[in-house]
Amino acid sequence: MASKASIELDRVSKRYGAHEVLHEVSLAVGQAECVALLGHNGAGKTTLMKLLLGLTRPCGGQIHVNGTDPTHLLGKGLGADIGFLPENVMFHTAMSGREVLRFYARLKGVAVGTCDRLLAEVGLDEAARRRVSTYSKGMRQRLGLAQALLGTPHVLLLDEPTTGLDPVLRETFYRRVRQHQEEGGCALISSHALTEIEARSDRVAILRQGRLVAFGSLAELREKAGLLVRIRVVTGDGEASGVAERIGGGLHLDHINNQTLELSCLGGDKLDIVSRLAELRPAVRDVEIHAPGLGEVYAYYSAGDGPQ
């Protein structure tokens, strides 16, 4: 984790009446870091974003965004150093995309001259003069992304940012987030698109019923959950059982036939086992490793019987 956190939550709780939406959530997003915020619908992701934006007050705990407590900003407006993209972003439909972006640029004190460049960046340059009412959901999302990037803010809070975007635009979007990180900015991205966020986030935070049940890198979470790495070994004809006998301990034998072995082990034992397999050449002809992805890690932590 980077030394100086740009977003910090320390035992933050939020209740609406008797319903506790967030319970003592603590997490930090450092400079140049991208954290994926995961959780089922109603897990508290959007409420957490609203707390960071000073749109609602916590019932307990401390919040800091860029060193400022957003709780004190409720009703006063945020600093210009935060870019936010809400889930299902909406705009005044009677205005053109260009007018919308210029309106937000003026409010943020950003030169309106940068708007055309941003519109081109999100692929809206040709539709810039059309009314937003004629935009598809993906185009509205792109316009939302452009407004979040206005003034190159230090902190990006993105709620389901790639919903409605085609694969090419998703790639462009993540490239832009990476560029933002390279410039020292941080991003907190709430998402249900696990496969695409897996490779793009540095750490993952998983909320379940308002509690933070997991926070760390994918490898850390996989290890902590004890999720097994699957290794598929291809051997010479009739040599699979011999390899299985010689490979030794620290693994489970899941499946065997004449030419293939399917093994599983803890992530920490993986390198050791692979080196042992390498020593068994030429009987061992090929090795494929399948580490549990974010989908499996998420399924483990977000399930009701996972850790509290």
Place this chain on the structure above:
Amino acid sequence: MRALVILAGNEIRDGLRNRWVAAIILLLAALALSLALLGSAPSGTVKATPMSITVASLASLTVYLLPLIALMLAFDALVGELERGTLLLLLTYPVARWQVVVGKFLGHSLILLAALLVGYGGAGLVLQFTGGADAESWTAYLVLMASSWLLGSAFIALGYLVSALVRERATAAGVSVALWLLFVVLYDLGLLGLLLADTQQRLSPDLVAALLLANPTDIYRIINLTGTEAVSLLAGMAEAGRMAGFQPVLLVALLLGWVAVPLGLTVVRFQRKEL
């Protein structure tokens, strides 16, 4: 100040695009022109200019129509944007909530002013060119336009208060219609009933006057229908105007209060609202 100008400008542009502005201008112009051209026939018999007659009839109709237009402009200013999701994004920008309320209010109020200037002002010029106006009637006509703006602004502010208090757009629409009925129709009926029931004359004239001043539409009526002698004669309010003896400054201040107080309450409510 900058944020206020940006927000007001946005509201005006939105009004222009949605043809709200055009619709209100057309409506007010049609009303004023039809009264100016068709309703000023009796001028010959009562020694009043067509413009004085127009002021009396236009004020009587404006008091019904303008609050309704203002409430329609304002009722979903906050709750509607909240429901559509546009407000959430706006509030994450470096803009205070009071600026959002006041900026929007300025935009809507200026839309109304533009509509009054074009609609009523245009009809006034038509009367001028057809020889139906003199200096005194122009004064009454300008007072009518200015006080109409204040009345409309008061109902925009009331609409905002409704918009800040309720959770759904549909509720805001219903409450706004109820407010219109209360202030424009029921209040005076109630007051009339009270006076008729008071056969012993136990209600002091001061109390009746205070009750009149507690309704912005009545203040507007007093300003316009007792403002000048010609108009008050036509409106049948000359005696009432003389007896009540309200100071014009007090009437304007009260109408301004009907703008400021609901707007202030809207800011207080909206400031505390958690989204």
